[in-house]
Amino acid sequence: MNERIKKITSDVSAFWTSRSKAQKGTIIGSGIAVILIAAIITFFSTKTEFVPLYSDVAPSEIGRIKETLDAQGVQNKIAPGGTSILVPSNQVDSLLVQLAAEGYPQSGMIDYSFFSQNAGFGMTDNEFNVLKLASTQTEIANLMKGIKGVKDAKVMISLPEEGVFLSQSNQKASASIVLNTEPGYQFTDTEIQTLYNLVSKSVPNLSTEDIVITNQYFEYFDIQTASSNSNGANVTDQMSIKKNIERDLQRQVQTMLSTLMGQDKVVVSVTTDIDFQQEKREENLVEPVDVENMAGIQISAQRISETFTGNNPIAGGTPQGEDATDNFTNYVEGSTANGDYERIEDTINNEVNRIRKEIVESPYKIRDIGIQVMVEPPTPDDITSMPAGVQGDIEQILSTIIRTSIDKDAVGELTEQQLQEKIVVSVQPFNGKAQTIVAQNSTIPWWIYVVVGILLAAIILLVIFMIRSRRNQEEELVILEEQKEELKVDDINNEKETEASLRRKQLEKMAKDKPEDFAKLLRTWIAED
Numbered sequence: 001m002n003e004r005i006k007k008i009t010s011d012v013s014a015f016w017t018s019r020s021k022a023q024k025g026t027i028i029g030s031g032i033a034v035i036l037i038a039a040i041i042t043f044f045s046t047k048t049e050f051v052p053l054y055s056d057v058a059p060s061e062i063g064r065i066k067e068t069l070d071a072q073g074v075q076n077k078i079a080p081g082g083t084s085i086l087v088p089s090n091q092v093d094s095l096l097v098q099l100a101a102e103g104y105p106q107s108g109m110i111d112y113s114f115f116s117q118n119a120g121f122g123m124t125d126n127e128f129n130v131l132k133l134a135s136t137q138t139e140i141a142n143l144m145k146g147i148k149g150v151k152d153a154k155v156m157i158s159l160p161e162e163g164v165f166l167s168q169s170n171q172k173a174s175a176s177i178v179l180n181t182e183p184g185y186q187f188t189d190t191e192i193q194t195l196y197n198l199v200s201k202s203v204p205n206l207s208t209e210d211i212v213i214t215n216q217y218f219e220y221f222d223i224q225t226a227s228s229n230s231n232g233a234n235v236t237d238q239m240s241i242k243k244n245i246e247r248d249l250q251r252q253v254q255t256m257l258s259t260l261m262g263q264d265k266v267v268v269s270v271t272t273d274i275d276f277q278q279e280k281r282e283e284n285l286v287e288p289v290d291v292e293n294m295a296g297i298q299i300s301a302q303r304i305s306e307t308f309t310g311n312n313p314i315a316g317g318t319p320q321g322e323d324a325t326d327n328f329t330n331y332v333e334g335s336t337a338n339g340d341y342e343r344i345e346d347t348i349n350n351e352v353n354r355i356r357k358e359i360v361e362s363p364y365k366i367r368d369i370g371i372q373v374m375v376e377p378p379t380p381d382d383i384t385s386m387p388a389g390v391q392g393d394i395e396q397i398l399s400t401i402i403r404t405s406i407d408k409d410a411v412g413e414l415t416e417q418q419l420q421e422k423i424v425v426s427v428q429p430f431n432g433k434a435q436t437i438v439a440q441n442s443t444i445p446w447w448i449y450v451v452v453g454i455l456l457a458a459i460i461l462l463v464i465f466m467i468r469s470r471r472n473q474e475e476e477l478v479i480l481e482e483q484k485e486e487l488k489v490d491d492i493n494n495e496k497e498t499e500a501s502l503r504r505k506q507l508e509k510m511a512k513d514k515p516e517d518f519a520k521l522l523r524t525w526i527a528e529d
Helices: 002-017 021-046 059-072 089-101 113-118 125-145 189-200 235-261 390-405 416-421 446-487 499-513 515-528
Strands: 050-054 085-088 150-158 174-181 211-215 266-275 280-287 297-311 338-351 353-360 365-375 423-427
Touching: 021 446, 050 059, 050 089, 059 085, 059 089, 085 089, 125 150, 125 174, 125 189, 174 189, 189 211, 235 266, 235 365, 235 390, 365 390, 390 416, 390 423, 416 423, 499 515
Parallel strands: 174 211, 365 423
Antiparallel strands: 050 085, 150 174, 266 365, 280 353, 297 338
């Protein structure tokens, strides 16, 4: 065993000493590279990816869930803010099912199943009413979560207190709902009507007028009623029309700028001045058919031409060819008169365009618009991260909206200075914005692939070099063996060992092992001869 170890050590030492400095550096670098690659692969293969198990949950509920996970030996982390808990990604589905079977999460999740599980005679009426209201709110929220475009919903219902007397039961219920909608989703009027009816029919004595629905962007979803189509005859209708116009403009600007800057990066406020004066008038206009020549269409024409020539006319009488009833009848007097008589008369009747208009002006006109926009820069803490020219583009977009929406007959053409006075664009970070927990991505940076590729190429080159080196060594050994075989001479005479042959072999061995002694022996023999 020791001889084998010594042989291996000597072989390794001989191999190492026979290498050049470049070859030694390549071998050492390749070894280090292999170790680094193994370490990197081990690190990423054993790295645990944490993803949210529950988000936006009360801190007390997060504490109870953490205790349960710790008792089961499951790795977990509390996200910043204390409202989310992270677990390994490969255990999320199983933990959701397991914790749901144990009744987690419990905050805000009291539904009608609570009564079947906790029914008892010790519950008072007040406790029952509180639990019933909480379960109703939860069930309505669950119904709304199943509607397309709604990710989450929170419902708050206020019920009137029941009085002893019938006259005290005139109070109405009310409801406030906050929807967490999908980014960019637009609800139609029918879908909004469905949301209002869903809540109204689920709670007694709750009309659609006492329901308020908004989303996480503070946008109200107003129901379209018959008063929405009114002409603004009273103050209520006028305020409703004004609110609808401002809401439509606000949503239009919000959608456009959110596409430009991103969701949760823009807040828009729109104010308007509406003229609700209604005008009804009738116009009777007369215009020529041919405007250039100021002429109409000839509907009738009369031309009369009369000529008289002669001496000594008879006084009195009716001129020949004239109507006695004509106002223009002329009588010739005198007995010695001498002269010529000529009469030419043209009568033309023209017809013109007679226009009758009954005009009812629009019941409302936009006299003034003010748009205020707050924009968060890409890097919230660095205002200078706002790209150059973006603020100017936003102002130009708002100027175009105001120019096309305002009533030009009442205001006229707006100048650039007047438009700038109606627009305010503020760039600043948003404080108090809800933070969204994003799952940790396990993507490997591109430079790791480059390094791994280079190391693999170096290892492949090293292996090829070692194989070639070993082949060269084997070829050298084969050549040496062949040379030894050529030098070896077989004893073809099969000579027998004699004393002379033994002495000759001893002398050859002595000359090979001890050349100095052999030389002395030769000198001695020469001297004796």
